[in-house]
Amino acid sequence: MRSATSPPSSDGPMTDRHPDGSPAARTSAGVTSGASRRAAEPALRVEGLVKSFGDRTAVDGLDLELAPGSLLALLGPNGAGKTTTVEICEGFQSADAGTVRVLGLDPRRENDELRRRIGVMLQGGGAYPGARAEEMLRLCAAYSADPLDPDWLLDALGLVDAARTPFRRLSGGQQQRLSLACAIVGRPEMVFLDEPTAGLDAHARLVVWEIIDRLRGDGVSVLLTTHLMDEAEELADHVVIIDRGRVVADGTPADLTSRGAENELRFTAPRGLDLSLLRLALPEGYLCSEPTPGNYLVAGAIVPQIPATVTAWCARINVLATDLRVETRSLEDVFLDLTGRALR
Numbered sequence: 001m002r003s004a005t006s007p008p009s010s011d012g013p014m015t016d017r018h019p020d021g022s023p024a025a026r027t028s029a030g031v032t033s034g035a036s037r038r039a040a041e042p043a044l045r046v047e048g049l050v051k052s053f054g055d056r057t058a059v060d061g062l063d064l065e066l067a068p069g070s071l072l073a074l075l076g077p078n079g080a081g082k083t084t085t086v087e088i089c090e091g092f093q094s095a096d097a098g099t100v101r102v103l104g105l106d107p108r109r110e111n112d113e114l115r116r117r118i119g120v121m122l123q124g125g126g127a128y129p130g131a132r133a134e135e136m137l138r139l140c141a142a143y144s145a146d147p148l149d150p151d152w153l154l155d156a157l158g159l160v161d162a163a164r165t166p167f168r169r170l171s172g173g174q175q176q177r178l179s180l181a182c183a184i185v186g187r188p189e190m191v192f193l194d195e196p197t198a199g200l201d202a203h204a205r206l207v208v209w210e211i212i213d214r215l216r217g218d219g220v221s222v223l224l225t226t227h228l229m230d231e232a233e234e235l236a237d238h239v240v241i242i243d244r245g246r247v248v249a250d251g252t253p254a255d256l257t258s259r260g261a262e263n264e265l266r267f268t269a270p271r272g273l274d275l276s277l278l279r280l281a282l283p284e285g286y287l288c289s290e291p292t293p294g295n296y297l298v299a300g301a302i303v304p305q306i307p308a309t310v311t312a313w314c315a316r317i318n319v320l321a322t323d324l325r326v327e328t329r330s331l332e333d334v335f336l337d338l339t340g341r342a343l344r
Ligand SMILES: Nc1ncnc2c1ncn2[C@@H]1O[C@H](COP(=O)(O)OP(=O)(O)OP(=O)(O)O)[C@@H](O)[C@H]1O
Pocket: 053, 056, 057, 058, 076, 077, 078, 079, 080, 081, 082, 083, 084, 085
């Protein structure tokens, strides 16, 4: 497999090559020129989306917007409604209420045209179990008038040695990478990536991140669902956190992690500490809590006296506070505060 630091092609993002080795005249910019014609139109617009299963409301009035050529990461705990939302956008499910437009198209009524213009990476591969990796990719390429070179993609994603292996005998990581290759081989204008690096080792993950970054660099719009905060922080232009079918926060990763951070002190210590004495030691108006077991938060203006008060309290109860920090908030912190839950 190539390393992430050695790009799949030196000719720029997603450029494939003619058999003689010269760069193809058209990169996936052949796709993006179409996208630029519609530059004013969001690649994806979801308004007031509602979907229930029996008496369970999976999506409860959701709004989303994805700017062309950008990457939106949809985050949420298990059961938040991510897959349902994405499947409605892809046209696999119908909505109960609301409006969905993908590349300006209605995913149900204009599904044939949509299918030609999007790429979908499904969790679990979505491939024929007996088909060899290479056959599977060539089959996907055959649906497109102007596919990327399958050999180049197999190489870029480190699948050359697995090319003749039947899908069911590929490792989980190889299946994931093949699934990504199948989603992008047709030079889609927009791709839906559902947990694209789930189960990959660190190296394979970097390779996939690089491919995703190149897609976006090429003007492809990407909707990514993930449970990995570092993945969202690394790749996303915009993050939407959903919980119980509703948006609970959205913004750039920097927006979300800086919002209110100067008013928070966080530290890690044994779970379940009695915070009543700390509350008494702090000036009036400061809040302290344990958003998740072992992770503590003091909210209020963090002047120099506050960390000193916290460490003095820890010393008094004979507890060592680790990872004491001010003004740094990860997306994980934001997520935990908003949903009270870990991603998985
Ligand atoms: N076909 C279905 N029938 C009944 N309930 C469903 C169906 N699909 C989803 N749900 C329910 O709708 C809610 C949202 O599910 P969804 O799969 O969209 O969440 P998710 O955010 O993708 O979760 P995960 O991270 O676990 O994949 C859950 O409570 C789920 O049990």
